[in-house]
Amino acid sequence: MKRHGWLLLLGALCAIGPLSIDMYLPSAPFMAREFGSEGQTVQLSVVSYLVGLLVGQLLYGPLSDRHGRKPPLYVGLWLYGCSSVACALVDSAVPFICLRFLQGLGGCAGMVIARAIVRDRTNAVGAARAFSLLMLVVSVAPLLAPLLGAAVFQQWGWRAVFGGMGLFGALCLTAIHFWMRETREANTTSRFSWLGIARNYGRLLGDRQFVVYTLCNGLLQGGMYAYISGSAAVLMNVYGLSPRHYSWVFAANSLGMIVAAQLNAVLTSRLALARIVERALWLPAGLGLAAAGLDSDPSIWILLIGLFLFLSSIGFVAPNAAAIALSNHAENAGAASALMGTMLFVLGTLSAIATAALHDDSARSLLIVMAICSTGAILVFYLAARQRTID
Numbered sequence: 001m002k003r004h005g006w007l008l009l010l011g012a013l014c015a016i017g018p019l020s021i022d023m024y025l026p027s028a029p030f031m032a033r034e035f036g037s038e039g040q041t042v043q044l045s046v047v048s049y050l051v052g053l054l055v056g057q058l059l060y061g062p063l064s065d066r067h068g069r070k071p072p073l074y075v076g077l078w079l080y081g082c083s084s085v086a087c088a089l090v091d092s093a094v095p096f097i098c099l100r101f102l103q104g105l106g107g108c109a110g111m112v113i114a115r116a117i118v119r120d121r122t123n124a125v126g127a128a129r130a131f132s133l134l135m136l137v138v139s140v141a142p143l144l145a146p147l148l149g150a151a152v153f154q155q156w157g158w159r160a161v162f163g164g165m166g167l168f169g170a171l172c173l174t175a176i177h178f179w180m181r182e183t184r185e186a187n188t189t190s191r192f193s194w195l196g197i198a199r200n201y202g203r204l205l206g207d208r209q210f211v212v213y214t215l216c217n218g219l220l221q222g223g224m225y226a227y228i229s230g231s232a233a234v235l236m237n238v239y240g241l242s243p244r245h246y247s248w249v250f251a252a253n254s255l256g257m258i259v260a261a262q263l264n265a266v267l268t269s270r271l272a273l274a275r276i277v278e279r280a281l282w283l284p285a286g287l288g289l290a291a292a293g294l295d296s297d298p299s300i301w302i303l304l305i306g307l308f309l310f311l312s313s314i315g316f317v318a319p320n321a322a323a324i325a326l327s328n329h330a331e332n333a334g335a336a337s338a339l340m341g342t343m344l345f346v347l348g349t350l351s352a353i354a355t356a357a358l359h360d361d362s363a364r365s366l367l368i369v370m371a372i373c374s375t376g377a378i379l380v381f382y383l384a385a386r387q388r389t390i391d
Contacts, residue, residue: 007130009175010117011137013073013110016080016172017053018141020107020165021046023149027158034158035093044093045100052104053111054345060109061116061338062197068186069113069120069334073176076109081169088162103165108341110172115322115337120183124327128268131319135261139254184333200335210325210336212384216277216377217321218344220284220314222351223373227253227307229352230359230366238363239300249304253311260315273320278381280316283309285378288371297363310370317377347373 028042063072083102090096118130235241329336358365
């Protein structure tokens with residue numbers, strides 16, 4: 001594929017994750033009633049899907065290093081498409097929850113291998129630009145998915161939503177087969193073993209540059225997950241925003257990340273990637289410490305501006321940190337991408353759990369978790385990242 005066509009296709013693969021979660025949420029209450037259960041069915045189906053994502057990432061990465069990028073993609077997209085269609089056909093909660101696990105197990109292939117393909121095709125600076133463009137898709141998909149899911153549900157019912165997911169998976173599979181070239185030849189000379197995979201992950205964890213920049217990225221995105229999990233309760237219950245106004249705030253913050261990521265693509269030709277990360281980390285760290293030190297909840301406008309700036313900074317940190325972390329791992333980019341995705345997922349999940357556990361009908365729990373995440377990111381950077389970096 002020429003020019004940016006390959007990036008558009010990778011963006012479609014990365015969009016599978018948010019689409020598979022957010023598209024069916026508008027129809028969740030109706031699904032629960034049809035299954036004869038309460039809301040916990042839908043909640044368990046989300047957890048099941050996320051567990052599938054977590055497990056699958058660690059499998060597809062090493063497999064793509066061994067067998068090339070496209071064969072594992074074929075398997076993952078086929079599994080995703082079939083399980084999506086099966087979700088549309090079930091009539092009870094337990095099979096639906098199990099199929100959601102398989103859906104996550106298949107859908108994560110695109111997310112993991114997309115990063116590896118970027119590393120295969122570009123150097124560190126080119127990867128930062130590519131990841132900046134991919135953030136456009138990753139940020140827009142959660143905004144459009146509920147709208148698309150609601151429209152499909154109102155017209156044809158919730159089963160059509162999952163049928164649409166299966167169709168999307170089939171289209172991605174077809175596009176990968178005909179329009180994307182293989183970026184890594186198969187290497188089956190060495191014997192496959194689970195112990196070898198574990199050792200490979202151990203070597204990655206011993207790479208200071210990989211670990212530090214992944215932690216910086218993951219901790220800052222942990223603040224974003226805290227915002228996603230706790231902002232609705234804070235802004236609507238504490239500050240009294242209506243659901244409509246909250247959706248505007250959520251959209252504005254997503255737009256901030258998108259614009260920042262596109263600006264970052266321009267800055268990469270003028271500044272070293274590590275320098276951009278360093279400067280961008282100061283903003284959320286300062287905001288987090290200032291907010292955590294308040295004796296009472298800030299005014300609504302101060303809170304909204306602070307959240308916007310905090311989340312926008314991710315657009316400068318995430319693409320560059322990912323590019324630097326993968327830069328030394330051309331030979332095992334799949335495994336490196338898988339471990340990176342797993343670390344980001346775990347840190348994000350822990351921050352979301354902490355936000356929920358500390359919730360006290362004020363904004364302080366959300367602000368404290370975001371402050372811990374952003375302060376942790378900049379401490380990791382200054383304590384370790386500068387010992388080995390790319391200028």
